[in-house]
Amino acid sequence: MDCVFCKIINGEIPSEKVYEDDTCIIIKDIEPIAPVHYLMIPKKHYAYIKEATVSDAMELSFMLNKLSQIADEIGLEKGFRLIINQGDDAGQTVKHLHVHILGGKKLSWEA
Ligand code: AMP
Numbered sequence: 508m509d510c511v512f513c514k515i516i517n518g519e520i521p522s523e524k525v526y527e528d529d530t531c532i533i534i535k536d537i538e539p540i541a542p543v544h545y546l547m548i549p550k551k552h553y554a555y556i557k558e559a560t561v562s563d564a565m566e567l568s569f570m571l572n573k574l575s576q577i578a579d580e581i582g583l584e585k586g587f588r589l590i591i592n593q594g595d596d597a598g599q600t601v602k603h604l605h606v607h608i609l610g611g612k613k614l615s616w617e618a
Pocket residue numbers: 511520522534535536537538539546591592598599600601602
C-alpha cells in the first residue's frame with residue numbers, strides 16, 4: 508500500500524520515534540507547528556476517524572491512556588493538545604489515521 512505512515516511503521520521510511528508498542532508509534536512530525544509536535548499513529552491502517560470500528564475506537568482510547576502515562580517523559584509535562592484531522596475541511600493530507608500531539612509552549616487557540 509502506498510501509505511507514508513505504513514512505510515514508517517514498516518521501517519521503509521526513517522522517522523524519529525519517541526515511543527512504540529504493539530498497537531502504535533509516536534514520531535516527531537517533520538514539519539512541526541509547535542516546539543513539541545508528535546504524531547501518534549495506530550499500526551493498523553485505516554484512513555479516517557469516520558472509518559474506525561468499535562474495536563479501533565477502543566484501541567484508540569488505550570493509545571490515549573498510554574500517552575497520558577508517558578507524556579511527562581516526552582516533554583509534555585506542562586500540557587498538550589490533541590488534534591485529529593478528518594477530511595478536506597480539516598486539511599487532512601495523510602490518509603492513515605493519526606493524532607497530532609502539540610505542546611512545548613502555551614498554545615494559542617485559532618480556527
Ligand atoms: P494531516 O494534515 O493531519 O494529514 O497531517 C499529516 C502530518 O504528517 C503533517 O503534519 C506532516 O508534516 C506529517 N508528515 C508527513 N510525512 C511525514 C514523515 N515522513 N515523517 C513525519 N511526519 C510526516
